[in-house]
Amino acid sequence: MNDHGREAGAPARRRQLRLGALAAALTAALTLLCCTGGTAAFFLTELSGGADDSSAESLSSCGQRHEVNVSGTMPRVAQYGDGQIRNAAVIIKVGSDMKVPPRGWVIAVATAMQESALRNLPHLGSQNDHDSVGLFQQRPSQGWGSPEQLQDPAYASRKFYEKLVKIPDWERMPLTRAAQKVQVSAFPDAYAKHEELASKIVDALAGGAARTVQISQRSICNAAARGQIAASGWTAPIPGGVGSGFRTAQRPSHNGVDIAAPKHTLIRAAATGRVLVARCDPDHSGRKSCDVDGWPNKGGCGWFVDMLHAGGYITRYCHMIVKPRVAPGQLVTAGEVIGEVGTSGNSSGPHLHFEVHRDGDRSSAGAIDPVPFMRDRGAPLNEKA
Missing domain, CATH: 1.10.530 (Lysozyme)
Structure with a gap:
């Protein structure tokens, strides 16, 4: 699948920087710097595990007990x-x-x-x-x-x-x-x-308990999807598997990952946050034409949403089929539906282009690989599906 291969809202770099500065300002009260080190000396016992879904893990396999x-x-x-x-x-x-x-x-x-x-x-x-x-x-x-x-x-x-x-x-x-x-x-x-x-x-x-979600009264590791929220507060935006990855050799400017899904698949907020942007991204010619299927090299994210989360993280959801269900400034909870999968913008087929940015930076400089980020939060994008 072909994506926009550029930053959403790219017609003016100056405008993008202003938006990035706004995001940074909005996260000032939420951003924290942290690091972890050493090895945990103990873990909790007597936590339930097991799952019917072979892609999920019981809590016991999140870490030693x-x-x-x-x-x-x-x-x-x-x-x-x-x-x-x-x-x-x-x-x-x-x-x-x-x-x-x-x-x-x-x-x-x-x-x-x-x-x-x-x-x-x-x-x-x-x-x-x-x-x-x-x-x-x-x-x-x-x-x-x-x-x-x-x-x-x-x-x-x-x-x-x-x-x-x-x-x-x-x-x-x-x-x-x-x-x-x-x-x-x-x-x-x-x-x-x-x-x-x-x-x-x-x-x-x-032992990795923040990566678990409650399924049938059991704490299951790495299974937060379809609106189920991991203990970390995160969930996968749609079910499916990653196709085109983050900044591959073939697409070094691809600042997110593509998750194939049928049109109208519900897209959910990956975590609680505030909507920064919800609009149609102009194509290479500067036209806003998001209510039609896109095509390769058209340019733009199509209908898309950017959300700001605790810790200064920003998530981006591109190529929606219709106008997003949320508006700028709106507080959205984790797992809440924000739009539907489509193929608007620079796209060759229905999918969600999903990005994660850090430090309140919406530009390419702030983009990080969503696959390990979401896996660490118990909401894997099932990149091997």
């Missing part, structure tokens, strides 16, 4: 020290013991990252929000428990999960919304920026 040891050596994760990662391990173990799906672990860890930086904080006087204490800054005066109880990381974690699992459809909510319904924070949008690193922490401590 060992006895939980919250007093042992902790892996190094980004800026967090041994004690902070140990607190994250307690949060995860309590969630596992309570049979909360791994998506809840990511939400809980991200919440504690925002509330306390994973530190078990005592009452800090004027620096506290009223009488808040502990990992989740829960308030004794609001019925969470006594100050002594809330300074116990296991107790505080259990109280968080007890409230989380009572929220209808919490597993499909954006992390920020689910966390806010538990915490009722004065800064409800602050949790989202921690989702990326919280997923890395859960993966490091729990």
Whole structure:
């Protein structure tokens, strides 16, 4: 299949740079820099596995399973020290013991990252929000428990999960919304920026659990598709297999991958995010002619959408058959339908051209290979299908 072979909106490089700068500005509050290192010293046990789909893996094959040891050596994760990662391990173990799906672990860890930086904080006087204490800054005066109880990381974690699992459809909510319904924070949008690193922490401590999705009450690894959301918060935009790959020798300027699918196949948002662009991309002649089938060398992305996600990531969805179902500025949840597969623009047949960009950069400089990116988040593009 032939794609546009250029950046969407290419008629004016200056305009593209302005849009890239806008995306960068919009992500400033969400972008975080993180790195992981070392080897996880322990993983969670007693997690269910197995699947009828041979392309999926049980949680046990996401990584080795060992006895939980919250007093042992902790892996190094980004800026967090041994004690902070140990607190994250307690949060995860309590969630596992309570049979909360791994998506809840990511939400809980991200919440504690925002509330306390994973530190078990005592009452800090004027620096506290009223009488808040502990990992989740829960308030004794609001019925969470006594100050002594809330300074116990296991107790505080259990109280968080007890409230989380009572929220209808919490597993499909954006992390920020689910966390806010538990915490009722004065800064409800602050949790989202921690989702990326919280997923890395859960993966490091729990054998890749952030890559799992709940199927038939089992935690299945690398199977997030068709609107099912992995614990990391990501899902494959459409089912299918990758044909033309990222920046191949034959197509070095191909900044994404092509996934073949019939016309009108529903395209879903790969993660919760805000729509940056939803429009018809002009062809090489500058004409906007997206309501007809495209052809090779026509130029342009056709009908397409760009979305900004937590961590400064941008996803792009090209060649839709009709105008996208979303509009610029709209907040879209993971798995929500944003359009339909088509062949508008520079295309020789129906498919989705899918791109991932980092650092809020919509240009080719920000493009990264979507295949390993999505696989690491438990939502593989099934490139071998």
